[in-house]
Amino acid sequence: MVRAGLEPAVTAATIDAVTVFEERSLRRHDGPSEDFVERLVGRNILAAVRRGKFLWLPLSGSPARSGSPAILGSPAFSGSLEISGSGEALVVHLGMSGQVLLRDVAQADDALLRIRLDITSPAHGPLRVDFVDQRIFGSMAIDRLLPTPDGHAAGFGADAALIPSQVAHIARDPLDPAFSDRRFFDALAKRRTGIKRALLDQNLISGIGNIYADESLWAARVHYDQPTATLSRARARALLAEVRLVLGRALAEGGTSFDAQYVNVNGASGYFSNSLSAYGQQGKNCPRCGRLIIRESFMNRGSHFCPFCQRIRAS
DNA sequence: CGTTGGCCCTGATCGC
DNA sequence: TGCGATCAGGGCCAAC
Numbered sequence A: 001m002v003r004a005g006l007e008p009a010v011t012a013a014t015i016d017a018v019t020v021f022e023e024r025s026l027r028r029h030d031g032p033s034e035d036f037v038e039r040l041v042g043r044n045i046l047a048a049v050r051r052g053k054f055l056w057l058p059l060s061g062s063p064a065r066s067g068s069p070a071i072l073g074s075p076a077f078s079g080s081l082e083i084s085g086s087g088e089a090l091v092v093h094l095g096m097s098g099q100v101l102l103r104d105v106a107q108a109d110d111a112l113l114r115i116r117l118d119i120t121s122p123a124h125g126p127l128r129v130d131f132v133d134q135r136i137f138g139s140m141a142i143d144r145l146l147p148t149p150d151g152h153a154a155g156f157g158a159d160a161a162l163i164p165s166q167v168a169h170i171a172r173d174p175l176d177p178a179f180s181d182r183r184f185f186d187a188l189a190k191r192r193t194g195i196k197r198a199l200l201d202q203n204l205i206s207g208i209g210n211i212y213a214d215e216s217l218w219a220a221r222v223h224y225d226q227p228t229a230t231l232s233r234a235r236a237r238a239l240l241a242e243v244r245l246v247l248g249r250a251l252a253e254g255g256t257s258f259d260a261q262y263v264n265v266n267g268a269s270g271y272f273s274n275s276l277s278a279y280g281q282q283g284k285n286c287p288r289c290g291r292l293i294i295r296e297s298f299m300n301r302g303s304h305f306c307p308f309c310q311r312i313r314a315s
Numbered sequence B: 001c002g003t004t005g006g007c008c009c010t011g012a013t014c015g016c
Numbered sequence C: 001t002g003c004g005a006t007c008a009g010g011g012c013c014a015a016c
Helices: A002-010 A033-040 A069-073 A075-085 A181-190 A195-200 A210-220 A233-254 A268-275
Strands: A014-020 A049-051 A054-058 A088-093 A098-103 A113-121 A125-133 A139-147 A162-164 A294-298 A301-305
Touching (some): A181 A195, A210 A301
Antiparallel strands (some): A088 A139
16 A cells, blocks of 8 residues: 555655655654754665554665764764664654655645655656645654564564664554464453454554444444453454454555555545445444444544444353 | 543534 | 534543
């Protein structure tokens, strides 16, 4: 999807210029926007990696700064350059309305454009990476890379077992080969909370938003507030399988190819149109049993479900 | 430490 | 036509 669409265009590309239109989109960046810009210009993008709703672009070493050539020449400094250079990434947090749009330089600006990277791609020439975000829940930041605790590649598109510090606490995506089913089930058994809250807890499992949670729960016939500890291992296994189906379908349908010159990060858009069974379907018939889907307020969000198919079970 | 509620944001939509 | 109220929700953080 987004990451896959972005990858061929940004890998090995050089960042020529950076424009910050909205300071609040740098809320998670540790420093002023000038610092953000200075540290990006001149560097190369090494890859495009995703975990859950976080996307990051590992960066080459810092560009040589004018002003201190003597220090730059010392062995100690060039050594630290290499270390710090391999240890930083541009982190993109999409929030709920964030998009990363790959654009031709001739295309008109989006009204909600927050940050722009002008890049030169070896394969495609000059391009723009536009960060568009209506509600400014998302953000960009430069962050240092840390080793992953399990030693496995950090996410989709990653060769290295390195993850930005801001993303280190985010659990693996269930489609990630290194995701441990058993650890997930064990965690569910220990929790004292409802299943939907657990599905939305990014410390436990990532990549599931409100829509995918409701769709997965509907497919597995599980009530959103079923206590996780009472969910049988078999039902938990079935639920996880549905989560993977929903996420996989969303990936397939949300995918936009690069030659469209437009990469839509909001992977749900393609998925929304025709295949929703529960989310936003309140007042409509359950596609399975025909009874009415209802909506309840939960966690400052909506929970959409079939009260007949999805009931809290004793165990 | 696990759990929970509240907050951040603004464009679109709705009712009057 | 205008305008205020309401809704949408991912992740973070304070409070219990």
